[in-house]
Amino acid sequence: MNSMKIKSVILGLVAFAFAFAFAGPASAAQIASNVVVIPVTYTIPESISSALSGGTNLDLVAQNTVTLTTTYNLVAANHTAGVSAAFYFSSATAALTGPSNIGAGSVAAFINGGSAVACNMSDTGIPGSPGGLDACFNGNIVPQATVTSTPSGSKVTTIKLSNGFLGSLTNAGTWTGNLNFVSWAL
Amino acid sequence: MTLTLKHTLNALLALALLVSLSLNLSAQTISPPNAECSSKKCVGSFTVTNDSVVPMTMEVTPVSASLSSSGATFKPLPSDVEVRLNTMSTRLSPKESYVVDYRIKCPKDCVVGFAASMLAGHTDSGVAVHVVLVHIVYADQKGKGARIRALKSAGYVQ
Numbered sequence: 001m002n003s004m005k006i007k008s009v010i011l012g013l014v015a016f017a018f019a020f021a022f023a024g025p026a027s028a029a030q031i032a033s034n035v036v037v038i039p040v041t042y043t044i045p046e047s048i049s050s051a052l053s054g055g056t057n058l059d060l061v062a063q064n065t066v067t068l069t070t071t072y073n074l075v076a077a078n079h080t081a082g083v084s085a086a087f088y089f090s091s092a093t094a095a096l097t098g099p100s101n102i103g104a105g106s107v108a109a110f111i112n113g114g115s116a117v118a119c120n121m122s123d124t125g126i127p128g129s130p131g132g133l134d135a136c137f138n139g140n141i142v143p144q145a146t147v148t149s150t151p152s153g154s155k156v157t158t159i160k161l162s163n164g165f166l167g168s169l170t171n172a173g174t175w176t177g178n179l180n181f182v183s184w185a186l
Numbered sequence: 187m188t189l190t191l192k193h194t195l196n197a198l199l200a201l202a203l204l205v206s207l208s209l210n211l212s213a214q215t216i217s218p219p220n221a222e223c224s225s226k227k228c229v230g231s232f233t234v235t236n237d238s239v240v241p242m243t244m245e246v247t248p249v250s251a252s253l254s255s256s257g258a259t260f261k262p263l264p265s266d267v268e269v270r271l272n273t274m275s276t277r278l279s280p281k282e283s284y285v286v287d288y289r290i291k292c293p294k295d296c297v298v299g300f301a302a303s304m305l306a307g308h309t310d311s312g313v314a315v316h317v318v319l320v321h322i323v324y325a326d327q328k329g330k331g332a333r334i335r336a337l338k339s340a341g342y343v344q
Binding site for chain 1: 213214215216217218219220237253257258299301303306314315316317318319320322334337342343
């Protein structure tokens with residue numbers, strides 16, 4: 001009789017253990033403890049995306065229009081700052097030949113319908129350009145006030161390459177580098 | 187006859203899909219775009235997703251972000267800011283997400299950016315084309331609200 005009781009108690013405990021182990025969703029306490037893995041960082045589920053398209057495949061030929069679409073999903077209560085984009089040429093090789101910088105008009109002739117502005121790599125950043133090439137675009141694509149009122153959306157930045165752009169870059173053995181399309185949110 | 191029509195429609199649909207994919211050459215997502223830290227040692231992570239249908243190589247470059255009333259500029263990290271990453275380069279399959287873990291140590295308030303760059307392709311002349319998204323971390327030692335404090339201090343927000 002006693003052994004029967006013990007058996008049923010053991011079976012009950014095993015059943016309880018199984019039920020506990022295979023319970024579906026984690027409890028709130030478990031979730032909270034998982035989140036607190038990074039105790040000193042506060043993050044909010046937001047994101048920015050960018051997509052590049054234009055021309056045929058990647059034939060960034062002169063006078064082609066390239067579009068950079070930046071999509072943002074921000075939390076208005078947290079976000080009171082804007083979304084920005086930059087476009088610049090960089091090179092990891094210090095030993096560039098040719099002109100020490102590329103004039104703004106030679107690289108990106110038209111951005112969002114306006115003229116490109118020349119700016120210094122030391123100002124616009126994203127290192128990797130010991131050659132110190134200028135020629136870039138750096139500015140707000142989505143002003144601060146817009147982000148505050150519409151925390152989700154997208155903005156297309158249109159970049160039209162000038163005739164001189166590939167004319168300079170295609171000098172045989174002269175230019176190696178990168179075209180960078182950058183987006184960020186403050 | 188109906189079968190042929192069906193096949194033709196399927197082929198046209200596939201062609202349209204292919205064209206739409208080829209026009210959208212490169213895409214990536216970073217989440218979250220910002221983070222805050224409230225101690226000298228800052229630990230965190232962000233996720234980079236390859237939204238395109240082709241594999242991409244991703245490189246992460248830590249930079250220092252300088253804030254002003256007109257926005258942010260990025261420069262190489264100063265020598266007193268120490269950054270550690272679980273990876274600086276990896277290959278992402280189509281639609282794959284990758285979590286980048288970082289640890290920042292700065293002696294005082296600092297704003298650090300992680301530029302996640304993906305190679306989208308090359309121009310005919312061999313110039314590489316990159317799409318870059320930046321995860322910006324605001325660190326100070328005054329508790330929650332480091333981001334707004336930094337933006338206000340720079341005069342970017344009121």
